[in-house]
Amino acid sequence: MRSLKDSVATAPTLPLSTGERPRERRLGPMMFLIVLWLSLLVAVVFLLTLIVNIVLEGGSRFGLQLFTEYPASSPDRAGARPAILGSIWVIGVTAVLTIPIGVAAAVHLEEFADKKHWFNRVIELNVQNLAAVPSIVYGLLALAFLTLIGVRDKNIVIGGALALSLLILPVIIIATREAIRAVPSEIRDGSLALGATKWQTTWRQVLPASVPGIATGSILALSRALGEAAPLLLLGALVFVSFDPNGLLSGFTTLPIQIFNWTGRPQEGFHELAAAASILLLGLLLLMNGLAIFIRNRYQKRW
């Protein structure tokens, strides 16, 4: 009763405030926009500072030597060749391990699995959760697994790839599911209506149509794996490798680990090398993300 009375009492004052309202409406969004721009500015300023910093510090060391030479005791002779090759190896094997499994899992969950069944819902929830697990936990998991099957030397290409695969598998599954979900059901219905089986529809219509989305998601996931050091450090990552990795069982080091090692050295020259390797790593990441954006813009269909 009282609230009714109040509202009745205040009702006449409402028209008075209408004159103020449009300005409030403009001021609120404006403030919010400014805050958004400021937070964007902070992020960009930090990124730019970082980039300018490493380019200034490492620019002089960024040359052929970085790509061709092995780590050495003197910064003037040292390069990141094994780290670059190691990164390519580990990311390559990770891609080969993860993409087929991730895509297959997503196709199953999206196209075939009964979404109402409790088991599938548990899996779905788990995939979502796993995507948010800190990377070091996957390092622990890989370490435990390798110990369990009795691998003596754990810092090998396949071990590192295993840890990174676990890390990005949920990301790839989620990205693939989004891509598959974006394919309109009319396409499926049309294919089925023309007599194609469920499998034929998925393989010939749904999957090809979602390739751009899958590729974009996979590349972004792999670029995350490329910059990761924590799970590899847990496996006992090597900080000094004087040979090219040459197989799944070969010892390896990666760019983030090499950078980590060089920054811990007292000599200024190694810090410059670390900055130069950071430029390389940053360039690679930008390239991969650029490729992902390119694929998305070039090939993605708007239905």
Add this chain to the structure above:
Amino acid sequence: MSYRSLKLAGLSATIVAAALVLTACGGQPAAGGGSTEGAGASGSVVADGSSTVAPLTEAAADFFRDEAPDVNVTVATSGTGGGFAKFCADETDISNASRPIKDEEIALCEEAGIEYTEIVIANDGLSVVVNPENDFAQCLTVEQLNTIWGPDAEGTVTNWNQVDPSFPDLPLALFGAGTDSGTFDYFTDAINGEEGAIRTDYSPSEDDNITVQGVSGDEGAIGFLGLSYVEENPDSMKAVEVDGGAGCVAPTAETVQDGTYSPLGRPLFIYVNNASYADKPQVKSFVDFYVESEAEVAEAALFIGLTEEQKATAQDELATLG
């Protein structure tokens, strides 16, 4: 609609495959058993352990590549303790250590039947550093350092004039190694009498370069780190002389080597698996080379080389292993 997408998928698969094949072609013969002795040796040598000692073993491996290009030496940095855990599980050939092996680690190795040889490979000096502007703390006694760094100092000793009444009224800013480093173990043991005992209200860092930055940026700063950092950054900080009971001694190569820079001078070790040394020719030639060229190695890694006596001891120990 799907043709282009399929082509794209095919293309990306080809790129990945090509990358794998290309890198595989660039490889060397697989690591493994090891072959003939001397310059033609091949196979792998696995070293792990202290991150303090790692630069030494890395430098040795770097120089060794000229002698035996087919030997793959790998170095990891699990820390002295982590290194011994792997060493005693027969996972490594060489364990880098910034302190002697502990009793429980000896037991671990005995249990696994791992026999090993301890070799002093270089000398390391810990230095206590202050800001270059600091002109009063020329020499500090171990007691004074303990006053500053001891667990009891936490929250109470915050000013230089509490350390010595003659020091000016200047707030202390403390920087030092983090708990995971051998430097931390060593400093706390030498100054506070118990490994790990230290006040907690200082700025710890696993990266000694952070300590360098901290000390150079604050007039009242004091920190501790490896001697090589002082030599590499002479403008950022100043090393303090330390009085361990026999007068003030400046940290230099000579005073660390001859043991007068006490208690903050220390030897660094490698532990060699006896079976690896005997059975794997590449391990034997690497370790022999390491000890033989310790002077160049120590110089390259910014440590202090062995005295002639230390080197002779190391070579005698290896000779008994055959």
